[in-house]
Amino acid sequence: MRGHRLLVDSGVTALAPAIWGSTYLVTTEMLPADRPLLAAMVRALPAGLLLLALGRVVPKGVWLWRALVLGTLNIGAFFFLLFVAAYRLPGGVAALIMSIQPIVVLVLAALLLGDRIQVRHVVTCLVGAGGVALLVLRPAAALDTVGVLAALAGAASMAAGIVFTKRWGRPAGVGLLQMTGWQLTAGGLVLLPATLLAEGLPSTLTGTNLLGFGYLIVLGSLFGYAVWFRGIDRLPALAVSFLAFGSPVVATALGYLFLDQVLTVAQLAGALVIVGTVLFAQPRRARRATPSNSLVPSVK
Template structure:
């Protein structure tokens, strides 16, 4: 893949975590309070069913259990833990906790994908984590234990999903829409009985609630995950995981634009560090070595 195509693929893939960065704003401003399971289920299941109705293809053979594993890691468990962290922590703190994900991908990639850990990757992890801290962490941030644990487990879940998605790929005869639909549906179906059994449904929904759920399902799940899985199929696992730093960057920008949050010099420095970490971690097209041309007979006689 050429350098320009790699850059275009990275930019398009980054749109997915950028959209996910709006989850914190949508959750706190539009969704019913204290309903992380309901939010997770309604985000995943409708989008997955829409894709299944469009593609009309179910898994076969080994892909039944693989779809279940990926659906739980990438969607079901991750969504729940993400919303749980969002409800218990300020958006910036939740994003900071989740920023350990590339470090987990770095370790899992070395174990499962046999990827070499290079110094530039370690430097990128440190720069990215420091940048997120400067970007989102406030002086009086409220650290809730449940939220911190949920954020860390969410990072582990998504990192595991990224590495296994990269290791298994997808069946040759299955489209990207089908592959995405399997995982969203599995994640939603896993969450549905837990939601109904453990979480009280709201008495009523406002139009703001309905709009928030529709946005998270159509934009935040269906479209974003199609872009995400497309990127995972074309980029190295670690490079794709670093693109998740677009999430706290977008969350901070939205907070500044819509929640009257401040954006000081340290946050701008943090934003620059995040961008630098992402750029450092992206693959680069290496020029092919040229084969030396043997000298002609005439040249050899000179």
């Protein structure tokens, strides 16, 4: 029964990266051009303020700075870096670079929490990254230096956010949606002054722009982060980080459906490798005496 619940939790959590895989398409096709700060801020702040208003609970004490740190890592910095990568790199290339996230989680867990890095976890990370490479790399794929650095930094930011979210948990009496609202609001407020100073607000927005922003706010943030933080709350963090591999699969599928991109045999093989890696990394049952902040899944 416990194993069944874990699999259900993994499936629900996987919806978040599946939705986020559409970010690349929405960014390039629906949002105003060359405004990564605006895109990141609009995606985060309205959703956060809505959840904050509904929850009617604000962080206090130590959670004032913890919410700011988590909001910056999981939302503010990550959103900005994600959109920089999305604007400057083909979606598949950006997704490939950001697939190093599970490896970063392993390293941070060893450094910050004293978890032991196991060979099978390293191999699983490398196999998963190889599957992403098969899925997204093409001979004509362009590599922009700024975009590559943004994707690497984005992967590191999200990995650190996963680790600290798992370590700190939630304060007593604070619900999952309330905690999600704290982080979205904190991340959006971090982005707001940078957006106004560096980019300003656009003079006009088209109907397509508004639809794109609405999609990112409702599905990408409100729904996506609610199920993502739910997953971090219930699953080992390394297992959650592997679920992010679903993002390039969706990005590639959407490119095939809407951008006339061609799927090759190698890409299909890569997709199968990714699915197998994600399934292998998910816990089947909880280990006895496993600390609540453990980042290593029990793969049995």
